[in-house]
Every structure is written in structure tokens, then in C-alpha cells.
Amino acid sequence: MMVREFRPSDLEQVFGLARASFDEEYRPDAFLYFHGQWPQGQLVMVTPDGGLGGFIFGIRTTDGQARIMLVALRAELRGGGLGTMLIKDFESRAQASGCARIALELRHSKRRLMHFYQRLGFITVGMLQSYYSDGEDGLLMEKPLQWNI
């Protein structure tokens, strides 16, 4: 598996995987917007046959924070460590872009996902009341990035 920066020509496959992976609807131009803001924070995982295996989309805020917005792997590739690999790759690139920490939000009910992020070194730093459109609370998780000086 190879990880590289997203290209606009990946959009159709990325959009297809997003539709298959999430309940929420995303517009294709949202992915292009993220790409325009911070190309180094939009990564795709490419399978040996050249297909799309997964993606991660993030933003970078002015206060030195990277934020994971969306991450997904093709269903048949989940559970084998590739999601961990993709997030670690994102971390290195965020660090190289000068980010001091990574943050993300997730639904309060997504306990399995919360444990996945905990294993990756994220800690819950806040509760976001009625954060989602259906009224569900959110959890805010963060991970500081280490500097090797």
C-alpha cells in the first residue's frame, strides 16, 4: 500500500468511498476545498492494483493545529492496521507542516472509534454538547505532536 497526497483526479473514487462509509452526505467540492487549503493534509492510500484503498482529509488552523475531518478505508481493508498507518502518515506530514497537535471530533456513541484513537495516543479533552445535527453530543480528542530537537 502506498500513501500519497490526494489529486483532483482521485475525487470520484474518494467521493464514492465517502458515500459508502458515512451516514452524512458530503459534497464533492468539500474535498476540493480541503485540498486547496492544505494539499499536504489530504492523503489517499493506493492499493497495489492502483485503486483507492482509503483516504484521510484534514485541515490546519491558524493556531498550529491539524484537525482530522474524515478518514475511511474500503470495508474489506478495515481491521488490518491500515487505518493506523494512514493516521500515522498524516501525523508525520502535519508535524512537517509545523503543527503542534492534532485534534478531531467524534460522536459520543462511537466508543470503538474512541478506543482506536486512544490507542493512537489521542486523549479526550472536551465534551461538545448537542454538537451533531441530530442532537448527539460530540467528544473532542487531541494528540500533541513531539518535536525531535
Ligand SMILES: CC(C)(COP(=O)(O)OP(=O)(O)OC[C@H]1O[C@@H](n2cnc3c(N)ncnc32)[C@H](O)[C@@H]1OP(=O)(O)O)[C@@H](O)C(=O)NCCC(=O)NCCS
Ligand atoms: C476507522 C477506520 C479508518 C480504522 O481503520 P482500520 O484499518 O480498520 O483500523 P486498524 O486496523 O488500524 O485498527 C483497528 C481498530 O480500528 C477500529 N475500527 C475498525 N473497524 C471499525 C469500524 N468499522 N468502526 C469503528 N471503528 C473501527 C477499532 O478500534 C479497531 O480495533 P478493535 O478491533 O480492537 O476494536 C476504518 O475502520 C473505517 O474506515 N471505518 C469506517 C469509517 C469511519 O468510521 N471513519 C471514522 C470517522 S471519520
